Amino acid sequence: MKVLEFYGLRDEDYLRLTFEGAFDPQATLEGELGPFFQSLEECADGWMPDVVEGKRRRKYARAAIWKSLEEERQERRTAIGLYRTQWPALDMTLRLWLPPRPPELGLTIKVKPLSFFAEAERCHQFVEMVRAWASRYPVVHAEAHSADDTELTDSPSFGRDKETWYRDGFDKIYEVFWLNVFGPKLVETVGRERMLSTPAWRVEELPNGCVLLVTWPTPADFASDEARLAQARAHVHLRPDLDFSTVLRTLRERSAMLAPVEPRFHPDVAPLLSRVVDRIASHERQRRIAGFNAWQPPEPEEWRPAESALPPDVEDPERACEHYSTLAEYLVALLHTEVPSVFEATPESLTDADFYFWREEFPTSRLREAIDERAVPAIGGYLGEVLVRHLGGKWIPRKKLEEAQVLVGRRVWLPFVRARHYMRSRQALLDFSLTRLYRVAERHRP
Secondary structure: OOOOOOOOOOOOOOEEEEEEEOOOOOOOHHHHHHHHHHHHHHHOOOOOOOEEEOOOEEEOOHHHHHHHHHHOOOOOEEEEEEEOOOOOEEEEEEEEEOOOOOOEEEEEEEEEOHHHHHOHHHHHHHHHHHHHHHHHOOEOEEEEEEHHHHHHOOOOOOOOOHHHHHHHOOOOOOOOOOEEEEOHHHHHHHOHHHHHOOOOOEEEEOOOOOEEEEOOOOOOOOOOHHHHHHHHHHHHHHOOOOOHHHHHHHHHHHHHHHOOOOOOOOOOOHHHHHHHHHHOOHHHHHHHHHHHHHOOOOOOOOEEEHHHOOOOOOOOHHHHHHHHHHHHHHHHHHHOOOOHHHHOOOHHHHHHHHHHHHHOOHHHHOOHHHHHHHHHHHHHHHHHHHHHHHHOOEEEOOOOHHHOEEEEOOEEEOHHHHHHHHOOOHHHHHHOOHHHHHHHHHHOOO
């Protein structure tokens, strides 16, 4: 049973709910969690899980849930995952903490993409589901909001050190999200009357003393100025010590950070950077696109005028060229599973290799000795072979690898020097990309 791979998809914003409520560990699972799944089944409009995963995957059914929870049960906890096989993607985890720890029902729901929650009725059903859960399983605090925007708040620490965060938790109103449930202690800290008079789309006192607060009808347009105004008004009402203009400015700055930016990358490296930004966390992507738009890859320095080329200094030039070809084959052996195009030794395969090394953070995730002794010679040999095959280049062999040159038109290129520069760091993979050197060499070919 194949589920949609939530994190295998292109990273994009999603709705995230975090919920931690109390439950009765003495009751049967069926009796205590029956209302939880009843609300889920009634209100999960269009995103209902169809797979339950414990020790193994099963089709969603109550019996499968109880079986999976029992299979995963440990001394102090049990947990299951719930997923979907069709769009939209779902990553849902239910955790039960058991005595001697304080019994707790922990829940995380992630539904991708966030745009799925642009319909008011679907969002209403989501709110009703959380309302039912919070009424049945009292919380200290629960929230649902854009995952990208939540990341920009530094939730759940909100700038506190780890020790303070673990000790205090959500002990005051650090942030107001699209959907909030405040437990009785937080309500009393703020003042029940003040909290119930919050200017928001929906404010409701629940039977157990919790308060449900929803700032805006739909979360998909959280970054609109109208939604930000509503969010700021609610936050400042709950925290009168805060300045409204400052809170609103911060919210608008977050919206600006997440606003789409049109890519205008340098043409030599545009195919590479387009793939790079797709791998960057979505809450950082627009800022990185803007940065790459302004960035100019350095002009390659690993070349000499043809008239300054070092002459061959090896006894058998043909054998030396065969050695460079063998080094290139080492790179094929290293990458062929992850980068099948390396078999072709084309300009496109250089871009594929650039992206692979960047994605794997190769210069820092491998031993430096192995990089210098094996990866750098293999990369240099491969780059040189692509210059030879596709630009009509000619090897000028030298005893020292870093002096080996490829003659293309009126320039000789130093592929092994480029490879050494390339493997210095993750940023160097972009600054000294194989793709960039090839494209510059191509333009200087007669």
